[in-house]
Amino acid sequence: MTGVRRDTEPYPDSVLRARIDAEGSIPFDDYMAEAVAAYYGRGDVFGLAGDFTTAPEISQMFGEILGLWCAVAWQLMDGPGRVALVELGPGRGTLMSDVLRAAGMLPPFRQSASVHLVERSRPLRAIQARTLAESGVAPRWHDDIAELPRDVPLIVIANEFFDALPVRQCQRAIHGWHERHVTVNEDGAYAFTPGPEIDAADVPEHARAAGPGSIVETCPAAGAIARDLGARLARQGGVMLAVDYGYAQSAAGDSVQALKRHKFHPVLVDPGCADITAHVDFQALAEAGEAGGAKASGPVDQGAFLNALGIVQRADVLAQNAAPQQAAEVRKALHRLIDPAEMGTLFKVLALADPALPPLPGFEGSGST
Numbered sequence: 001m002t003g004v005r006r007d008t009e010p011y012p013d014s015v016l017r018a019r020i021d022a023e024g025s026i027p028f029d030d031y032m033a034e035a036v037a038a039y040y041g042r043g044d045v046f047g048l049a050g051d052f053t054t055a056p057e058i059s060q061m062f063g064e065i066l067g068l069w070c071a072v073a074w075q076l077m078d079g080p081g082r083v084a085l086v087e088l089g090p091g092r093g094t095l096m097s098d099v100l101r102a103a104g105m106l107p108p109f110r111q112s113a114s115v116h117l118v119e120r121s122r123p124l125r126a127i128q129a130r131t132l133a134e135s136g137v138a139p140r141w142h143d144d145i146a147e148l149p150r151d152v153p154l155i156v157i158a159n160e161f162f163d164a165l166p167v168r169q170c171q172r173a174i175h176g177w178h179e180r181h182v183t184v185n186e187d188g189a190y191a192f193t194p195g196p197e198i199d200a201a202d203v204p205e206h207a208r209a210a211g212p213g214s215i216v217e218t219c220p221a222a223g224a225i226a227r228d229l230g231a232r233l234a235r236q237g238g239v240m241l242a243v244d245y246g247y248a249q250s251a252a253g254d255s256v257q258a259l260k261r262h263k264f265h266p267v268l269v270d271p272g273c274a275d276i277t278a279h280v281d282f283q284a285l286a287e288a289g290e291a292g293g294a295k296a297s298g299p300v301d302q303g304a305f306l307n308a309l310g311i312v313q314r315a316d317v318l319a320q321n322a323a324p325q326q327a328a329e330v331r332k333a334l335h336r337l338i339d340p341a342e343m344g345t346l347f348k349v350l351a352l353a354d355p356a357l358p359p360l361p362g363f364e365g366s367g368s369t
Contacts, residue, residue: 012038012272017184025181025193029166029220031271032256036164038272040121053262054160055243055302055343056095059333061318063098065309066241070099070155071106072361073239074113077354080237082152085113088145088225089161091124093117093131099157100135113155115139116148145228153237153354156229162285163244163277165221167256170203172214177203180215182268190268204284207252215254217278223288226352230292233354240289240352246280248299248348255279282350289352297351297363303344305362306337 012034019026055062074083085103087096096115103110115137119125125141132139142148169180173194181195200208207216229240246255258265260274267276286296298305315334319327336342351360 013270016182016190016271020182020184025183025195027168027195028180028182028192028256029168031182031190031268032166032276032278035271035274035276036166037120039275040124040164042123042272054091054095055337055347056091056098056159058336059330060098060101061311061314061330061333062306062337063095064102064314065306065311066095066157066159066243067099067102068105069241069309069361070157071103071109073155073353073357074106074109076357076360077153077237077239079108079112080153081112082114083109083112083238084116084149084152084154086116086118086148086154086156088118088156088158089164090117090119090128091160093128095157095159096128096139097131097135100132100137114149114152116142118142118145118148145225145232148232150232150236154229154232154240155238156240158240158242158244160244162219162222162225162242162280163246164275165219165225167217167219167278169254169256170198170216170218172210172212172216174212176200190271192268204250206250210252214252216252217255217281218284219278219281222280222285226285226288227292230289230294230352232292233352234293237354237356239354239357239360240294242280242282242285242350242352243302243347244280244282245343245346246282246348248282250281250283253279280348282348286350286352293355294352295355295357297353297360299348299350300363301340301345302347302349303338303340305349308362308364311338 016031016034070085090096117128117139119128119141120143148154170177171180177198177200179195179198181193182190183193185191204216204218233240256267256276256278258267258274258276265274282299290296311334315330319330322330338344351363353360
């Protein structure tokens with residue numbers, strides 16, 4: 001998790017320019033790491049008043065469905081008396097609050113769970129504490145997954161977490177591949193520039209035949225986390241559920257984008273002031289988890305996953321007990337979460353699990369990647 005969700009100055013411009021001045025250029029993933037770390041160090045950047053909206057902010061239904069999924073996973077684990085309920089990059093704490101409310105429907109699970117949040121931003125930790133105070137829990141915060149408990153099973157949720165991890169970009173030139181770097185041009189603006197040449201063997205196999213100008217992305221941090229968690233799940237027991245936007249199968253392409261005030265923003269302008277993300281390579285994530293020893297299920301489309309777990313029925317209940325305007329909002333939120341034209345197919349769901357566990361809800365028949 002190097003460079004993600006840690007405290008730093010709000011705008012890392014001086015740090016980046018000093019490095020470029022000394023080195024001529026820096027790898028893009030270093031630029032992204034500094035920008036993302038500074039961005040989340042600012043605090044609350046979510047919702048209508050922020051730069052982007054996540055599924056938990058759209059509707060409570062999303063977190064409730066995930067909470068029930070966690071409860072069923074706990075039952076499939078034979079109901080251990082102690083379990084660590086973990087969220088990676090928990091934002092405002094909204095998702096965990098909804099998860100805990102749903103978990104209350106199975107009191108033994110709720111009583112067995114201690115809450116752990118992997119979050120480096122101190123401002124965000126303060127917001128999460130206020131959100132979760134209403135749930136009556138005292139979460140434990142960690143800077144890194146290495147600090148998570150090692151003596152109990154883990155149930156891990158990672159919603160829109162992996163997309164914020166820095167990606168390494170490589171670009172095909174006429175003769176060979178180069179790492180993509182960032183420099184400062186004559187006008188004082190950040191600009192992309194070819195970095196050192198790299199061996200074709202270091203380029204993912206699926207992209208080696210790509211033509212000149214092609215870009216391929218890898219995310220070493222995501223792979224390291226998935227391998228580590230895969231090993232932990234195989235050793236300690238448990239599951240991880242990752243929900244994010246990205247590719248079901250590895251593919252070449254420049255997927256990096258930035259958002260500011262819900263509009264696209266140039267990636268190399270004002271680092272630290274906009275949300276920078278990249279599509280998650282779910283095939284690579286699953287393979288890394290399996291390399292650690294876990295069993296991967298999915299990915300499946302978010303719409304199909306939520307439908308399989310009963311979100312339409314939950315929406316019906318909420319709408320029937322709401323005023324007309326609120327019922328319309330419930331329907332609108334449901335549409336955003338499951339419709340293929342919205343989040344339904346762009347967002348995917350992947351599970352990593354202890355290989356001893358039976359098929360998990362929402363993944364029956366999906367197999368592994």
